[in-house]
Amino acid sequence: MPVLDRLGVVRFTLLAFALLSTTPLQSCGDGPHSKLTPRKTIVIDYTAPHEAINQIISGFRRGIASNADFRDTNIVEMHASGDSTQYAQVISASIAKHPDLLATITTPVAQTALQMKPKGLNILFLAVTDPVGAGLVPSLDRPGAITGVSDLAPYAAVLNLIRILRPNARRIGMPYSPQEQPAVFGRDFIVSIAPKYGFSVDDVPVTNKDELPTLLATLAGRNDILLIGSDNSMFEAAPIIVKTGIDGHIPTFAADSTSVKAGALGGYTIDYELLGETGARQAVALLAGKSASDLPVITMSEGVLELNRTTAAELHIQFPLELLKKAKRIYD
């Protein structure tokens, strides 16, 4: 370390000054509204700007703005520019603004917020895949101190789509990464609901990506369908999964845009703007005085339909007209 000289205090003061002088202190007055109707404040806390997060926020803002009672709610955004050591600081500063509701996006932010929750504060979480597993709520139907919207992929809609396009399919082959929590959670979820749609699931953990081709060939040989869950490693492997399927004359379905774009026949994916709007509905209920424990956690059962026409042609599958009409994105 170089000589630590007397400039230390000057430098430290400069840093403090630089950090504090950029933005004027936010005014405390609520403007012309304050006397008549008490204007509400919502603070949204998140990790860092990101495509999906931006969509959630814009959907949330739209949802609040379309509500007659709370359209003039002041919505403040705060993020930690991705620094996980500062989540607690962001939340603490947010709470100090005395908002009427604190909305959090992503699991770690929600966990920290719950831990720091003062008695009277409403907290809403958005985009948490597994709120029960993350310790946020005891159950989805009867949440405790806080509630929110899960971003669990619309698997039910995907299974429905499979039923429409492949009426005779029975067995779904599903490779998944055991080291990814959303992947494991998604696998468990699909296994639990598949019988309702008349499917059995042949789920195989992928621990070594080098073994994936062999494993996929086996899966394609004994199943009618391949399925990609919310699984980052499988998103990356989507091209080879799709190709193995086509070689075995069976289609691949997915619950994410990346995989459909890469050649999966079709899938329902999360509409993050809609997720934000759904969250806004929950927020309005909380602002209106409802208790969080009476507002079940919402899972996005409806997703966005995405189809891939190139793959359909290769597999000689004809999309029904109504599906094509419903589809939000079609890849050619």
Next chain:
Amino acid sequence: MTEWGVPVLSWADASIYDGLLYSFVTLSSVLTFKYIRFPDVTVAGSFVLGAAVAAFAQVRMGLDGITAVALAMAAGSLAGLTTSAFALLLRIDGLLSGVLCAFMLYGVNLLMLRPTLPYGNAETLLSSFARTDRTIDLAGLAWHPAEIALVFVVIAATKLLLDAMLASEFGLFLRALEDDAGGASAIRRHGASPNFYKSFALVAGNALVAAGGALVSMREGAATLDRGFDVLITGIVAFIIGQQIREFLPAIGDSFAGSRALRFMAGLGRLRQLKVTTAAILGSTLYFALIAMAYRTGTPPEFVRIAIALYVALTVGDFKSISQRSWLRRMQKQASRAAKGKHFAAAGVLEVCDLAYRYPKAGRDAFTDVAFALGRGELARIVGTNGSGKSTLLRLIAGLIDAPATGRLLIDGQDLTFAPGARLTKTAYLSQDARGGIVQTFTVEENLALANSSVPPSLLRRALSRKTLSRLESLIASSGTDAGLLGKTARDLSGGEAQLLNILDLFIRTRLPDLILLDEPFNNLDAQNVQRVASLISAIHARGAAILIVNHTVPVDFAYAKTISLRPAPPQ
């Protein structure tokens, strides 16, 4: 409470709480980054490891909070041990060792967390006071006085333990490693192993970090996998802020340490490290105070990042020398303007007038009132007792020291008092440290080729053409160097061989400056090599160069034209 009272208290609550929690990381930096000079990247993994082990112990194994933290520290120690095995046993580069260990820990943490493990209803150390339904819920905000008090007690105890350790004889050995080479050899002289102390610092440091990770996860209510290198950066920045304020602590530290109440604690009165650990804790708290303030005033977080990065650059940067360098340039310009009018009678190659020099921060001058002149081709020696400033004078003339305190330095009739760069090119200097001037990874032959090449070598021309090579070969042959030495790598040379190489390096240069400065050229040499070096020096002298020699070790009789004697300046 007043209108500003609540915001200020809430700011203090947030910054002190996190500041204390993360000072586990800065305290670990005291051991690793400061005292054993090891930038320990393992921290990124062991922080999450601590969180994972603590959460796993409490949630999955049903253990209590204290045992959970103890297990976390044990796991952190193992992580530190792994890194030290990589770095010290397998001799993998320190940074890479840390990265490897952190990479491995990611896998371990994933197994336990996949990828998040909430404490749920488990009673953690920090949740036993208040949970989601706050007992302390004043002015609509959540407060953490009990948690802060607990963490404060834990941190204070940790700090006192560290201080006691650092003040002990064991700590003396560990702190010696702050000077990497000198400390290691001093420890070896005692028959002890420096690596033992390094491993200890790594093990203890990572145990501390893991404890911090465990407590932070308890504050956040869950252990979370993806924290990247955030903790590492936060720790380093907070540590640097602490080191910056350290110099303002003596007043506090001294009065604290000198107080009679504390005198009974062995050795505390002499503790410099009392300041170091205090600074580490204060640094972390100040860092979070700034962050908390920035979020409260609405400063964009992107800007916070930029400001912090610039702050670290400002802090670590050496600004004194920039101001000094620009001052030098100004003086140089003035000197050259002044010199333009009158040209000095260029009789001598070197003229020194009333020279005095004082080392920065030294209480007295290294020497004063030195004046002499050296004619072309003259051979002169400098004599004087130890500490009379002989080497300093040579280094000053050679341009390795920027400028004298007073007096003037003329080379070839030009006033170069404030032009260290020009002095550097107009002289050749052989330092007392035989290894200083050679490229350690080169062979002797490569070193000589480098000395012999006409600078700057261009990419277009082959630096080592056939012609150059043959000239080099004949020069080496004329120097009488045996072929066995040529193939040796410089770092494998003995002290005497290295010294010989330094003289050869001078001898073999294509363009030799008019002034040659030799500081103890006969160091480390045996009788036979003394003769060879003496004849090489004579050969260099015969090429017309003026030579200034400091020679204490071996009585070699050159035909000295004059003797300059230095006396140590009296203490002031």
